[in-house]
Amino acid sequence: MFRTLRRALCVAAALLLPLAGVQSARADVAAEAAGGGYWHTSGRQILDAAGQPVRIAGINWFGFETANHVVHGLWARDYKSMIDQMKSLGYNTIRMPYSDDILKPGTMPDSINTDGKNTDLRGLTSLQVLDRIVAYAGQSGLKIVLDRHRPDAAGQSALWYTASVPESTWITNLKALATRYKGNSTVVGIDLHNEPHDPACWGCGDTSRDWRLAAQRAGNAVLSANPELLIMVEGVQSYNGTNGWWGGNLMGVAQYPVQLDVPNRLVYSAHDYATSVAQQSWFSDPSFPANMPGIWDKYWGYIFKQNIAPVWLGEFGTTLQPSVDQKWLAELVKYLRSTSAYGADSFHWTFWSWNPNSGDTGGILKDDWQTVDTAKDGYLASIKAPGFDAGGPGPGGPGDPGGGNATCTAAYTVGSDWGGGFNAEVKVTNAGNVPLKSWKVTWTWSGSQKVTNMWNASHTQSGATVTAVNAAHNGSVPVGGSVSFGLGGAPGGGAVPSVSCTAA
Numbered sequence: 464m465f466r467t468l469r470r471a472l473c474v475a476a477a478l479l480l481p482l483a484g485v486q487s488a489r490a491d492v493a494a495e496a497a498g499g500g501y502w503h504t505s506g507r508q509i510l511d512a513a514g515q516p517v518r519i520a521g522i523n524w525f526g527f528e529t530a531n532h533v534v535h536g537l538w539a540r541d542y543k544s545m546i547d548q549m550k551s552l553g554y555n556t557i558r559m560p561y562s563d564d565i566l567k568p569g570t571m572p573d574s575i576n577t578d579g580k581n582t583d584l585r586g587l588t589s590l591q592v593l594d595r596i597v598a599y600a601g602q603s604g605l606k607i608v609l610d611r612h613r614p615d616a617a618g619q620s621a622l623w624y625t626a627s628v629p630e631s632t633w634i635t636n637l638k639a640l641a642t643r644y645k646g647n648s649t650v651v652g653i654d655l656h657n658e659p660h661d662p663a664c665w666g667c668g669d670t671s672r673d674w675r676l677a678a679q680r681a682g683n684a685v686l687s688a689n690p691e692l693l694i695m696v697e698g699v700q701s702y703n704g705t706n707g708w709w710g711g712n713l714m715g716v717a718q719y720p721v722q723l724d725v726p727n728r729l730v731y732s733a734h735d736y737a738t739s740v741a742q743q744s745w746f747s748d749p750s751f752p753a754n755m756p757g758i759w760d761k762y763w764g765y766i767f768k769q770n771i772a773p774v775w776l777g778e779f780g781t782t783l784q785p786s787v788d789q790k791w792l793a794e795l796v797k798y799l800r801s802t803s804a805y806g807a808d809s810f811h812w813t814f815w816s817w818n819p820n821s822g823d824t825g826g827i828l829k830d831d832w833q834t835v836d837t838a839k840d841g842y843l844a845s846i847k848a849p850g851f852d853a854g855g856p857g858p859g860g861p862g863d864p865g866g867g868n869a870t871c872t873a874a875y876t877v878g879s880d881w882g883g884g885f886n887a888e889v890k891v892t893n894a895g896n897v898p899l900k901s902w903k904v905t906w907t908w909s910g911s912q913k914v915t916n917m918w919n920a921s922h923t924q925s926g927a928t929v930t931a932v933n934a935a936h937n938g939s940v941p942v943g944g945s946v947s948f949g950l951g952g953a954p955g956g957g958a959v960p961s962v963s964c965t966a967a
Contacts (some may be wrong), residue, residue: 498851
């Protein structure tokens, strides 16, 4: 009901008080080591293989579910640079929508520029491209949740099956993906089906419509193939006459919880949007936006508050143009709980979307597929979370018989200079043979320039000398990988300084 416009345009374009006795985790506790291996749940938290709490703080990168059969934007950029940029901005997880079409033998991607970029994707099938993205994301310390978004590229379906894609195909393909990535803990979970909506029901007992029963069947099938995966189960649209966003109504969980054969694998997922997607009654309530926490409590937040299971806001987004949307997003970010105050004892989230070509939300990237919408990204700053251990061999392991050598280089580029001020970007690259744990960049200006603001790094300035140190989320850099930070300064007109980089 609410989402056909956004999906059509995409195809055409080719958290609450803590429980008593639960101590809030802090963002800086064991941040470097968090996220290793497969994950499991404990109450409302997600824990890594070592039992440390982690927070999904990520982004949706869509396209595999469309007629392109591959993530969008590869006509403009290399996929590795996209993932590097996601990491540098503080996103630690990618939700990757797909349709069952990519599981058909020989399905090939469309609209990939392999002329000087994406050269290693030339001639690969859609699934093989997905393999490359998973591999690089893991090397970079990002996790991936696979999202069965549609039965086929034609469009979203209300139920998990259609006449052309029966339930048996859905389950077979879910198991195939679980098997394909078994042993690769970069893929930590599967979102079973995107946005079930009317006539889908929750707990009604009709096996042709009861999404809760279907999620149990599919979830258990996935776990039979790989019992380590998290199973993400979205809500429906309507429950007992109460209507909501597609996939956003989890009211039925209280009476009819999903029951899986493997314990501690279930994560409930909701979607929530602003007026740029559709109007809802609560936006015109005189008490808006103060009424919103109560709305979220009713539809999905109570699951977290009552320590039933983790809750992941798998999609939320807006063009951020109407003032009501700005108030909505500010209130929602506050509800999701800041990482500095609550650490991983928080709601999980993946923002919609990385892509600029989502018709009724836009993206974190602007239309050039390069420039960051800093206003939109800035709303999310307080709920971002540290990245995870990069995959691959560690120091002294296979491929590194001679031990570690942590070194880095930095490149300083002026993006704009208007005389009275300027913006610059500094790209830090791991030039050694072991992953970086942290880095520091230093330069000295030739004039009277001062840093006026800096993002994705912290800084000190003594006279003309500036020292920038990584933020919590981008200190870890895989071998050959890069991260970036930006700054504003005044006055403008200065020469580009020489920069040095120190690694640890």
